[in-house]
Amino acid sequence: MQEFPLRLRWEGSTASEYTRDAVASTEGKQDIAVSAASSYGGNDARWNPEDLFGASLATCHMLTFLSLAKKVRLDVRGYEDHTTVTIDTVEKVTRVTKVRLAPTIRVAPGTDVAKVREMFEKAHKYCFIGQSVTSEVLMEPTIEGA
Numbered sequence: 001m002q003e004f005p006l007r008l009r010w011e012g013s014t015a016s017e018y019t020r021d022a023v024a025s026t027e028g029k030q031d032i033a034v035s036a037a038s039s040y041g042g043n044d045a046r047w048n049p050e051d052l053f054g055a056s057l058a059t060c061h062m063l064t065f066l067s068l069a070k071k072v073r074l075d076v077r078g079y080e081d082h083t084t085v086t087i088d089t090v091e092k093v094t095r096v097t098k099v100r101l102a103p104t105i106r107v108a109p110g111t112d113v114a115k116v117r118e119m120f121e122k123a124h125k126y127c128f129i130g131q132s133v134t135s136e137v138l139m140e141p142t143i144e145g146a
Contacts, residue, residue: 008034021046050096054085057099057137060129065105068119068126076116077145078106100138106145113143 010022020042025031036042037050047055058081069076081103088097107116120141124130130137 019043050085050087053096054083054099057127057129057133058083058101058103060127061101061123061139062103064127064130065120065123068123069116072115072119074111074116074119075108076105077108078104080104096133096135098136098138099133100140102138102140102142104142104144107143109145111145116143117141 004026006024006026008022008024010019012018020036020040022034023031024034032052033046034052035044035046035048037048038044040048042048062079062081066076066079081101083102084100085096086098086100087094089095090097103120105116105120107113121139124137124139
């Protein structure tokens with residue numbers, strides 16, 4: 001078992017209108033300025049939970065994919081994901097209903113595109129963040145360079 005502690009700090013007063021701005025931190029790393037999305041009264045200049053949710057899933061998926069690609073000797077040269085998090089209200093509960101992972105994956109010439117796609121899809125099975133969410137995860141890679 002591994003644990004990853006963090007601290008979330010907020011100061012203000014909820015007696016009237018209040019700030020949604022806070023700071024997330026953990027030992028040895030840069031602080032992250034966080035807030036709610038502006039549609040929830042927050043500050044769009046800061047990372048919000050929706051951003052962080054998408055970044056967590058996309059990063060975990062990418063790192064799992066790269067590990068699998070290395071194991072099967074695929075020469076991946078670049079990976080740029082354009083992730084979209086969709087929030088909707090279902091049965092009066094607002095939740096993340098869908099995350100779209102749409103990376104452009106650059107590979108060395110002659111690389112087996114079907115194998116790249118297979119490892120990309122397999123990465124979802126082994127990505128612990130992906131296995132921890134109940135949202136639909138759409139995976140729509142574009143593979144270049146083969």
